């Protein structure tokens with residue numbers, strides 16, 4: 001085992017920077033437009049500006065707003081600017097967090113604690129949400145001891161509000177909807193869900209982590225979508241990620257509540273620690289000043305005008321993709337055109353989505369495969385504009401190739417994804433993925449495990465599932481890979 005250790009003597013900074021850059025050569029190429037997720041790239045100039053803004057406050061700690069009045073001000077203004085954009089009432093309040101997941105964790109925790117006060121007889125609190133809500137809600141329920149009741153959606157990913165209402169029980173403490181949901185990019189019917197929430201006296205959290213800083217501009221451009229922000233009376237809180245379409249540095253999101261009656265349940269206070277009285281607004285203890293300052297800087301430098309410009313370009317990318325894909329025989333765009341997410345699936349038995357995906361990967365595209373049904377997901381940005389025509393041409397070729405070679409569905413990655421999406425024994429997948437995680441974080445591990453060297457997978461169904469799970473996990477974590485890095 002070669003385990004890393006701190007060098008005995010510190011090495012020259014310049015050498016290290018060169019070495020560090022070399023570690024990135026295998027990372028996904030997010031500047032060239034061939035990656036459709038994970039990075040929201042607004043260009044080199046914007047990046048250089050963010051770097052400077054981040055560095056000014058990189059050492060700052062927003063855990064103590066008294067000591068860092070600067071950071072308190074940045075955070076307050078970021079929350080206020082977001083609340084204004086989302087048509088929040090004068091009473092709107094909130095905090096910044098490290099990302100969408102933390103914003104969601106905080107909202108779930110706040111409503112759980114609020115419910116404990118209001119409805120102390122509920123011992124097993126429950127959240128009702130469409131099946132398409134982000135897994136951060138499963139995670140929040142897992143962490144905080146709630147149950148997530150999931151309501152099915154139709155073939156376009158749209159939930160029936162009446163089914164949401166029927167799922168409400170005496171244990172329900174929160175309704176959740178998304179604007180838009182990630183898988184198909186549709187905005188849930190929030191006016192109807194909001195009316196149910198108001199009538200039942202339940203809070204409603206809208207997850208706009210993806211769309212928070214995109215949909216307001218699309219709406220102004222005339223894109224048709226349900227109203228989803230604080231204009232819907234039943235909406236009590238919204239999460240919106242600055243590090244997605246806000247074009248901030250990573251580690252920045254906002255959670256905004258209609259008023260302090262909800263936010264106060266997010267705070268944590270401890271008074272008996274020998275170290276003194278400790279109060280913290282969110283999950284984090286030390287809160288990184290750089291991310292907060294860079295988020296403020298991003299909103300200010302972009303302004304409504306540049307957000308609008310980017311939204312128009314990103315929408316154009318999405319519309320060109322939708323038109324091109326819908327014109328292809330055997331494929332269909334899922335959902336409704338309400339956001340900058342494009343999801344396509346197959347309409348022809350002979351065209352296996354995962355086999356087409358394999359073809360796209362071999363042509364150098366980064367592909368996000370989905371399930372239920374098999375589909376491919378694309379997040380559109382202005383930075384993808386130049387790649388659209390090539391993508392459509394490559395996709396067309398890939399479809400034709402798979403049509404001519406249906407056996408490809410049973411080969412390579414497609415076979416594994418195919419089995420995975422049909423597998424009746426899903427209970428076996430999670431333990432297999434956990435096993436891969438243990439390998440990735442094992443003593444001495446540098447990144448993605450080399451599974452070819454690991455112990456042979458067990459025979460039979462479990463072995464198959466394990467292989468699939470391992471493969472999926474490897475892809476999800478490809479960005480972490482350090483496999484080709486040569487250490488000096």
Ligand SMILES: *Cc1c(COP(=O)(O)O)cnc(C)c1O
Nearest residue numbers: 099100101102134182207209210
């Ligand atoms: C990205 C996203 C999240 C989670 O945000 P992270 O910043 O990845 O933690 C939650 N909901 C939706 C709809 C998202 O797109």
